[in-house]
Amino acid sequence: MAAQALVSSPRDGVERPRLEVADIFREFGAGFRTKHRVTPQQAKVMRAIEACRTAALGGHLDVCEGCGDARPSYNSCRNRHCPKCQALRQAKWIAERQARVLPTHHFHVVFTVPDSLHSLARQNRARFFDLLFATASQTLLELAADPKRLGGQLGITAVLHTWTRDLRFHPHLHCVVTGGGLSIDGQRWVATRRSYLFPVQVLSKLFRGKFVAGLSEAWAKGLLTAADLQEPGAFGRLKADLFRKNWVVYAKTPFAGPAQVFSYLGRYTHRVAISNPRLLALDASGVRFVTRGGRTAILTPDVFIGRFLQHVLPDHFVKIRHFGLLAAGNVNTKLPAARRLLEPPRPWPPNLLLLLTLWALLYPLSHDSPPTATALGWRDRLFLLTGIDPQRCRRCGGRLIQRPLPLPAVRDSS
Numbered sequence: 001m002a003a004q005a006l007v008s009s010p011r012d013g014v015e016r017p018r019l020e021v022a023d024i025f026r027e028f029g030a031g032f033r034t035k036h037r038v039t040p041q042q043a044k045v046m047r048a049i050e051a052c053r054t055a056a057l058g059g060h061l062d063v064c065e066g067c068g069d070a071r072p073s074y075n076s077c078r079n080r081h082c083p084k085c086q087a088l089r090q091a092k093w094i095a096e097r098q099a100r101v102l103p104t105h106h107f108h109v110v111f112t113v114p115d116s117l118h119s120l121a122r123q124n125r126a127r128f129f130d131l132l133f134a135t136a137s138q139t140l141l142e143l144a145a146d147p148k149r150l151g152g153q154l155g156i157t158a159v160l161h162t163w164t165r166d167l168r169f170h171p172h173l174h175c176v177v178t179g180g181g182l183s184i185d186g187q188r189w190v191a192t193r194r195s196y197l198f199p200v201q202v203l204s205k206l207f208r209g210k211f212v213a214g215l216s217e218a219w220a221k222g223l224l225t226a227a228d229l230q231e232p233g234a235f236g237r238l239k240a241d242l243f244r245k246n247w248v249v250y251a252k253t254p255f256a257g258p259a260q261v262f263s264y265l266g267r268y269t270h271r272v273a274i275s276n277p278r279l280l281a282l283d284a285s286g287v288r289f290v291t292r293g294g295r296t297a298i299l300t301p302d303v304f305i306g307r308f309l310q311h312v313l314p315d316h317f318v319k320i321r322h323f324g325l326l327a328a329g330n331v332n333t334k335l336p337a338a339r340r341l342l343e344p345p346r347p348w349p350p351n352l353l354l355l356l357t358l359w360a361l362l363y364p365l366s367h368d369s370p371p372t373a374t375a376l377g378w379r380d381r382l383f384l385l386t387g388i389d390p391q392r393c394r395r396c397g398g399r400l401i402q403r404p405l406p407l408p409a410v411r412d413s414s
């Protein structure tokens with residue numbers, strides 16, 4: 001197979017990945033499952049990705065009224081681990097969140113854990129990841145509430161990632177944090193400096209202490225599975241080792257404004273372990289794909305599939321969570337209060353008020369209002385993302401109508 005990431009389809013002129021994760025699963029997935037233990041969740045993800053946008057999931061024919069061109073359109077699997085099913089879901093999510101982003105500067109803070117905890121994380125995924133969310137958010141909120149530092153409540157959106165660019169297991173949390181918070185009495189917005197949130201060493205030590213304490217509590221209650229910690233004193237030695245390490249917490253260059261926050265959210269929230277365009281080739285040497293800085297890596301199909309599957313999340317696990325001002329209990333109370341303090345209402349000019357009054361008289365409320373961003377259907381979002389109108393023929397621009405796919409021919413066995 002040629003080492004190219006994209007190929008242009010002569011039929012519609014749209015570039016598509018030449019190689020997909022689904023191709024690797026279809027060719028080598030069955031062999032992998034016979035040699036390696038696969039959990040029910042991982043098997044489900046493999047089946048979904050293999051079937052995505054194929055006849056196996058059904059679909060319809062898009063027929064052009066103008067030129068008569070007909071082409072099948074197959075249904076998506078909608079699995080959150082599928083590289084082909086995230087763009088529209090991501091666009092909808094971002095549109096729904098735009099109204100909640102406060103008009104202030106934001107910080108990007110990353111929390112990660114030492115490699116010595118990776119085995120424990122693999123064996124206790126849901127509990128371990130829950131603890132990562134809880135302790136990282138508590139670290140930020142506790143420091144912000146300290147009157148000596150900020151004396152306010154932050155808004156935090158946290159996104160879990162579990163991979164490196166070469167698909168190794170590396171659980172870490174990306175946090176978008178408001179550059180300030182609502183004062184404890186709710187009467188003031190307390191801003192941070194534009195280039196500084198909290199001391200990184202303080203963040204690191206507080207996070208470490210909270211995480212190890214939570215881990216110790218879960219261990220004492222027998223809530224953790226750890227095949228490699230059954231020897232007497234093994235957990236105590238692990239705990240002592242964790243306190244000797246410097247935990248990595250770092251703040252990236254702060255965002256310039258809300259527009260950059262949208263850009264960040266678009267890149268991170270619905271990202272999967274590897275996207276199809278990063279795949280370059282599949283041949284006798286293995287799977288070749290792009291890593292960091294334009295470099296490439298080559299893995300055997302079995303290793304590639306194994307690394308991909310280790311990033312499958314537990315069923316129903318929520319990998320995007322909100323805390324502080326953005327928590328569910330605050331979005332209708334404290335969040336609007338913070339917005340009012342950041343955007344004080346300005347009096348309307350008399351002429352504008354007159355125009356609005358005339359508009360209300362000419363166009364009563366019974367008239368349909370324009371759709372909001374969150375009300376857009378998937379076709380509208382697809383058009384905004386790609387410029388492709390799924391209701392228009394890509395050959396002649398004619399209107400497309402949908403027809404059922406013809407049933408497969410039944411072979412006469414007589």
